[in-house]
Amino acid sequence: xxxxxxxxxxxxxxxASTGAGILIMIVVFFVLHMVIPDWVPFDIKVILxxxxxxxxxxxxxxxxxxxxxxxxxxxxxxxxxxxxxVSYRYRTLLQFLWIILAIVVPFINxxxxxxxxxxxxxxxxLRGILSAGKGG
Numbered sequence: 520x521x522x523x524x525x526x527x528x529x530x531x532x533x534x535a536s537t538g539a540g541i542l543i544m545i546v547v548f549f550v551l552h553m554v555i556p557d558w559v560p561f562d563i564k565v566i567l568x569x570x571x572x573x574x575x576x577x578x579x580x581x582x583x584x585x586x587x588x589x590x591x592x593x594x595x596x597x598x599x600x601x602x603x604x605v606s607y608r609y610r611t612l613l614q615f616l617w618i619i620l621a622i623v624v625p626f627i628n629x630x631x632x633x634x635x636x637x638x639x640x641x642x643x644x645l646r647g648i649l650s651a652g653k654g655g
Contacts, residue, residue, distance in 0.1 A: 540638035564628040572635030
């Protein structure tokens, strides 16, 4: 299966917007740490959590895009639905496993590891709102 240009383009957009969101998150961690250092940590754990969360979030989107590309060529509706369902379950399981790792592994900040999982969805929704406002 050849990777379609739309998958490359959208994954690039999601990666860039998720990266930007993570940079903002890291800056917020830093600022909060300066204001309330006993409550908000800022160390390598925050960075490692952000990197791991970024990889899982963008990887999840890419896997979904590949599945959609594959399903678009399936003519049997039941098989297409089944393929999407299996992909969804495995992608959800991957995220769940990452959340457990982010909580349990001592060198990962759980908050900075989990927050990036929400960024692609927020950015996609924001992009939809902004494009609707432009009339297309």
